[in-house]
Amino acid sequence: MPNMSMQKTPMPAQAPEVRNKNFDEVTLGYTPEMAVLEAQRCLQCKHRPCMKGCPVAVRIPEFIAKVAQGDFLAAYEIITSTNALPAVCGRVCPQENQCERECVRGIKGESVAIGRLERFVADYFMEYGTAASKRAEPNGIKVAVIGAGPAGLSCAGDLARRGFEVTVYEAIHKAGGVLVYGIPEFRLPKAIVEREIDSLRALGVKIETDMVIGRALSLDELGEMGYKAVFVGSGAGLPRFMGIEGEGLLGVYSANEFLTRINLMKAYKDEYDTPIIRSKSVAVIGGGNVAMDAARCAMRLGAERVYIVYRRGEEEIPARLEEIHHAKEEGIEFRLLTAPTRLLGDDQGWVRGMECVKMRLGEPDASGRRSPVEIPGSQYEMEVDSVIMAIGTSPNPLIRTTTEGLQADRRGCLIVNEEMATTKPGVYAGGDAVTGAATVILAMGAGKKAAESIANLLLPSPGSEENPA
Amino acid sequence: MYKIVEKRALNEAVTLMSVHAPHIARKVLPGQFIILRLDEYGERIPLTVAAYDRKAGEVTIVFQAVGRTTKMLAALDVGDDILDFVGPLGRPTELEGVHKAIVIGGGVGCAIAYPQARFLHEQGATVKVVAGFRSRDIVILEEEMKAACDELLIATDDGSYGRHGFVTDLLRELLEADSGYDLVIAIGPVPMMKAVCALTKEYAVKTTVSLNPIMIDGTGMCGGCRVHVGGELKFACVDGPDFDGHLVDFDELQRRNAIYRAQEQVDANHICRLAGEIDA
Numbered sequence: 020m021p022n023m024s025m026q027k028t029p030m031p032a033q034a035p036e037v038r039n040k041n042f043d044e045v046t047l048g049y050t051p052e053m054a055v056l057e058a059q060r061c062l063q064c065k066h067r068p069c070m071k072g073c074p075v076a077v078r079i080p081e082f083i084a085k086v087a088q089g090d091f092l093a094a095y096e097i098i099t100s101t102n103a104l105p106a107v108c109g110r111v112c113p114q115e116n117q118c119e120r121e122c123v124r125g126i127k128g129e130s131v132a133i134g135r136l137e138r139f140v141a142d143y144f145m146e147y148g149t150a151a152s153k154r155a156e157p158n159g160i161k162v163a164v165i166g167a168g169p170a171g172l173s174c175a176g177d178l179a180r181r182g183f184e185v186t187v188y189e190a191i192h193k194a195g196g197v198l199v200y201g202i203p204e205f206r207l208p209k210a211i212v213e214r215e216i217d218s219l220r221a222l223g224v225k226i227e228t229d230m231v232i233g234r235a236l237s238l239d240e241l242g243e244m245g246y247k248a249v250f251v252g253s254g255a256g257l258p259r260f261m262g263i264e265g266e267g268l269l270g271v272y273s274a275n276e277f278l279t280r281i282n283l284m285k286a287y288k289d290e291y292d293t294p295i296i297r298s299k300s301v302a303v304i305g306g307g308n309v310a311m312d313a314a315r316c317a318m319r320l321g322a323e324r325v326y327i328v329y330r331r332g333e334e335e336i337p338a339r340l341e342e343i344h345h346a347k348e349e350g351i352e353f354r355l356l357t358a359p360t361r362l363l364g365d366d367q368g369w370v371r372g373m374e375c376v377k378m379r380l381g382e383p384d385a386s387g388r389r390s391p392v393e394i395p396g397s398q399y400e401m402e403v404d405s406v407i408m409a410i411g412t413s414p415n416p417l418i419r420t421t422t423e424g425l426q427a428d429r430r431g432c433l434i435v436n437e438e439m440a441t442t443k444p445g446v447y448a449g450g451d452a453v454t455g456a457a458t459v460i461l462a463m464g465a466g467k468k469a470a471e472s473i474a475n476l477l478l479p480s481p482g483s484e485e486n487p488a
Numbered sequence: 489m490y491k492i493v494e495k496r497a498l499n500e501a502v503t504l505m506s507v508h509a510p511h512i513a514r515k516v517l518p519g520q521f522i523i524l525r526l527d528e529y530g531e532r533i534p535l536t537v538a539a540y541d542r543k544a545g546e547v548t549i550v551f552q553a554v555g556r557t558t559k560m561l562a563a564l565d566v567g568d569d570i571l572d573f574v575g576p577l578g579r580p581t582e583l584e585g586v587h588k589a590i591v592i593g594g595g596v597g598c599a600i601a602y603p604q605a606r607f608l609h610e611q612g613a614t615v616k617v618v619a620g621f622r623s624r625d626i627v628i629l630e631e632e633m634k635a636a637c638d639e640l641l642i643a644t645d646d647g648s649y650g651r652h653g654f655v656t657d658l659l660r661e662l663l664e665a666d667s668g669y670d671l672v673i674a675i676g677p678v679p680m681m682k683a684v685c686a687l688t689k690e691y692a693v694k695t696t697v698s699l700n701p702i703m704i705d706g707t708g709m710c711g712g713c714r715v716h717v718g719g720e721l722k723f724a725c726v727d728g729p730d731f732d733g734h735l736v737d738f739d740e741l742q743r744r745n746a747i748y749r750a751q752e753q754v755d756a757n758h759i760c761r762l763a764g765e766i767d768a
Contacts, residue, residue, distance in 0.1 A: 190707045192525060192532075192572040200709070229574045231707055235511045257723055258711035266721075267740040269747050273711035279704050284531070292531045292556055294748040368743045415708050416726050 022059035025128030030135050039318050039349035042204045042287055046110075049139040051091070058086035060124060061131045068121035069133060074464030075102045075173070079118055079133055086136055095144040098137060103176030104169065104215045104463065106145065107198060109138025110207050111308075112460045113339045145214055154223050158182035160477050163246040165232045165418065168196020169459045170252030170450025172219060174466030174473075179222040181474050186246075188230040190417075193283065196254055197459065200283040201275070203312050205319070206342075209282075233421035238446060248445045248473045251433065252466060255451035256415030260408055261304070265362025270296055270370035274305070274313045274409035281316050298405030300324045302373055304359055305409030306331065309456075311342040313407045314351045325351050326401065330358040330378050330391040356380070356391065360398065362406055373401045412456045422446075430455060439469035447473060490524075490573035493546055495566050498628040502552050502596050503562045504538070510545030512537075512575045518607050519581030519698060519730055522547060523706040525572040526560055533557045534703045534713075536675075536729065537576065538599045547575070550599030550628075556752055577706045578729045581696065583607055586671045588614045590662055591637070592655050592684055594676020595621060598629055600698060601675040606636035614638055618658045620680065624649035656683045663691045670694065674733060678742040685733035697733035699724045701745060715741050 031047040032038070038045050049057065061083040069079040078097050085094035098105045114120075114134035122130030160183050164171045167189035175185045193199050198212045220226065230236065232253075241249055258273030260266050277295075280286040284293035301317040303310050306329035318325045327346065329336060332355050336343060347353070356378045363372040377397035380389040414431045426434045426442040432455055433448040435441050441448050449465025451457055494506035512522060521536045533555075539548035553562040564570070581604055589608050593601030598619050609615045615637040621627050623646045634640045641658045642650030651658055655676075663669065672695040674684040681697045688695040704710040706725045713724035718735035722728065 190574070191705050192574070200705075229572050230511070231574060231577065234576050235515055254709070256708045257726070260711075260714075260721055262721070267716060267737065267744070269743060273714075276704060276710040276712040279710045284704065285529075291529045294531075294751045296747070417708055420726075 021062060022056055024060060027129045027132040027135070028053050028057040028060075030132070035345075035348040035350070038205065039315070042319055044208050045205050045345055048142055049135055051089070051143070054086055054091070054136060054139040054143075055089055057132050057136060058083045061087065062123055064123055068123060069118040069131075072117040072119070072121040074117070074460050075108075075467050077102050077118075077137070082140065083131065083133070083136060086140060091140055091143045092148055094140045095148060098140060101467075102463070103173045103219060105137050106141035106211045106215055107169070107207060108460055108463070109134050109136075109141055110211075111202060113458060115340050117460065142211075145211070154221075155180050155182040157184060157223075158478065160184065161186070161244075161246045162248045162250070162473060162477075163188065163241045164250045164252065166190075166196060166252040166254055166450075166452070167194035167216075167226055167228075168252055168254045168450065168462065169198065170254070170452070170462035170466040171196070171250065172216065172466070173463035174250045174252060174447075174449070174470045175224045176219050176222060177467050177470035178473060179219070179224045181470070181478070183473075183477075185223070186225045186227060188232050188236070189226060189228045190231045191283070192228050194226045194228060196252075200279045201309065201312070202459075203278065203282055203316055205315070206312065231417070233417040238418070238422045238425070238443070242445065247477050248447065250466065250469050250473065251418055251441070251446060251448040251452055252450045252462065253415045253418050253452045254462075255412040255456045256417075256431075257413050258408065259411045259413065261359065261410065263359060263361055265364055265370070266408075268362055268364040268370045269368050270298060270405040271362060272296075272405070272407045274303070274309045274407050275412065277313050277407050278309070278316065281320075287316075287320060295320065296405060297321050298403075300403045301405040301407065302326045302328050302359070302401060302403045303407045303409055304328050305411070306336040306338060307409060307411075307456075308338045308342055308458075310409035311338045311346045311351075313409050315346055315349055317405070317407065318349055318351060322405075326354050326403070327351055328354045328357050328359060328373075328375065328401075330356065331388070332356055332380060335380075335388055354401075358391065358393070359406070363400070370404055370406055371402070373403050373406060374398055375401055412451070414452045414455060418452070438472040438475075439465060440472060445476075489569040489571060492564055492566050492568050492570065494548070495564075498550065498599075499626040501554070501626070502550060502599070502628055504548060504550045504599070505561070505564075506539075506541075506546045506548045507570060507573055508545055509547045509573050509575075512547050512573070513540045513542050513545045516540050516547060516576035517580035518583065518603050520576040520578050521700075521706070521729060522549065522573055522575035523577060523703065524561075524570050524574070526557060526564075527571050530560070530571070531557050532572070532704050532706070534577070534700060534706055534725075536600045536698060536700065539603055547573075550596060552596040574706065577725060579727070581673075581698070581730050583611070586611070586613050588669050589671040589673065590616045590618060590659065590669055592618045592659065592672065592674040592676070592680075593620070593633070594655060594674075594680040595626070596628070597676030597680075598633060601673060602629055602633045602636050604673055604675075605633065609636055609638070616641065616662060618643070618655045618662070620644070620655035620676065621649070622646065654683070655680060656687050659684060659687055663688070663693065667691070671696065672733075673698075678738050678745065681733060681736075682738035682742075685736070685738070689734050695733035696730050697736060699729050699731060699736070699741060701741060702747070715744075
């Protein structure tokens with residue numbers, strides 16, 4: 020008998036006024052009882068609309084059926100047959116735009132809480148499961164993956180499951196990419212990322228940190244080392260700035276730098292050496308998940324006022340609903356339809372304020388979104404002592420600028436075909452390196468697709484004796 | 489882990505260290521840098537590579553113990569390990585086609601400047617090296633610099649050695665005496681590079697500077713090393729670290745480099761994990 024409640028089973032969370040002063044995880048996850056109750060809301064639709072919304076094709080109704088029966092470990096097996104990082108996806112995917120948007124229960128009432136269930140299953144496994152190291156039969160073929168972020172890890176996991184000998188090269192000292200330098204502890208605990216990566220290691224994936232491909236080793240040298248294919252998942256790179264006056268002032272951070280100091284370099288913990296500026300009044304420019312993360316970190320570092328300054332309106336904010344909701348609960352103030360025009364400095368070169376202009380929404384642009392238009396004469400000043408730019412990034416230039424035959428578009432994004440193959444034979448790419456800044460799950464989907472293409476390239480096709488060159 | 493295989497004090501505050509890092513030694517070129525992290529709690533700091541031995545797989549850095557991390561690094565010894573040592577990073581210095589150059593080093597910057605002088609000298613260019621120090625007791629690498637050029641000129645701020653004055657005094661004389669220089673390379677404290685560039689601009693001699701802004705990843709992600717060059721936003725880690733000195737906004741760079749100084753002063757009284765107590 021399905022649970023016909025119109026609402027999702029609520030997930031416990033730290034109280035806003037408590038959590039906005041610590042970096043512990045905001046939401047606490049379902050208990051087994053809550054998970055079973057929520058799983059019973061799933062109608063087990065025959066046509067599985069939810070799966071169409073999932074970039075890594077998780078067999079959603081099947082795993083939910085197992086949860087409803089209380090067989091959580093079986094549910095984990097089903098999820099991980101297609102998803103390398105379930106504890107991560109359960110926490111950071113924008114489910115409302117993916118699986119949950121397609122859920123039939125969402126037509127009248129709230130959709131099934133697929134993300135929360137996925138997270139529960141992954142957490143349950145970490146607590147009670149045993150990593151049965153089910154290594155695939157090795158096929159002896161070496162593949163290199165560049166970048167240990169979501170795209171690279173997902174590609175590596177899928178290749179390892181097919182028996183490839185995979186080495187992941189990571190430029191910084193820790194594997195995880197944006198999962199470790201970008202997304203804060205309170206949204207995605209780093210211990211969880213580490214355990215997900217450990218389970219990839221258990222599949223046979225090798226990870227070499229401190230290795231800058233494009234500098235220490237070129238793509239061509241990887242070929243000489245016996246790698247038969249390379250996947251480039253080097254991620255988003257250089258942060259964008261607005262090009263307005265005052266961006267060189269002290270107290271102006273890119274979101275990437277601010278978040279890296281906090282998440283990767285642990286500036287909020289006393290025992291770490293990483294310095295960071297703790298400001299009283301912080302403006303974060305932008306409306307994506309990165310902007311929400313930066314704003315909520317600034318609050319946790321002790322700011323009295325934190326603003327999200329976004330040039331479009333509430334409807335257009337690209338961040339996940341849950342992040343916007345959590346940010347508001349924690350006291351972040353939203354200044355929508357507002358754009359900075361100038362940053363103002365004091366005589367020591369520190370930010371003391373920001374001049375803004377109000378916007379209204381005009382006609383839809385090429386992307387279909389209504390583009391913001393300045394309202395003349397609406398300038399006003401905000402008193403802030405720190406400004407964090409979270410207005411996007413351009414792809415990392417290192418590989419593109421050091422590899423011949425690898426074509427990129429005008430914005431620096433690597434060009435790939437439907438198979439995720441780049442213009443250089445044997446080299447595949449995916450994630451932010453191809454799309455520009457996007458989501459974890461889209462990057463994972465791209466890594467997965469590339470793994471399949473690499474397998475098609477390097478493994479004999481079924482029913483054929485011949486090994487394609 | 490990367491083992492320290494050589495350590496030598498060049499003066500009271502400046503240390504030379506060679507580190508076993510074969511994959512970096514294989515590829516590194518003059519002008520490139522590494523990023524190191526001493527231990528799990530450490531910062532990531534960039535240091536320009538001073539020398540390398542491809543055969544032995546060693547990379548040499550020269551640093552002044554000024555901040556927390558460099559003080560901790562100076563406390564390590566031969567046989568100790570550095571947790572992370574990443575590189576080579578940045579673009580190599582463009583040294584092709586130079587016939588007559590002045591290479592200027594300020595203080596610890598001489599350690600980075602002299603390999604470039606040597607490289608040019610070995611390519612057949614006429615090279616003068618101008619080295620500036622506060623006083624005689626902190627002069628470093630004099631023999632090495634002398635061997636790397638046609639003429640070495642030293643200036644000290646207090647007049648205790650060489651010419652009494654700044655590198656710019658010597659530079660002006662060189663530029664007055666001979667208009668044939670096609671490149672000046674200046675590596676040292678930001679005010680020195682700024683003063684050198686102001687002068688060479690008067691004489692319209694192309695000038696390259698090597699910048700060392702605050703960085704975290706050093707691979708084109710964090711954007712901490714941003715600097716305005718000719719009004720354009722550049723990132724020292726991937727666009728540099730060398731830039732046309734006549735276009736760099738040195739005032740912004742100097743301000744940004746000092747951003748954590750007050751914070752570090754406060755922290756300097758903390759007990760150092762690696763070396764016991766650090767002098768505040």
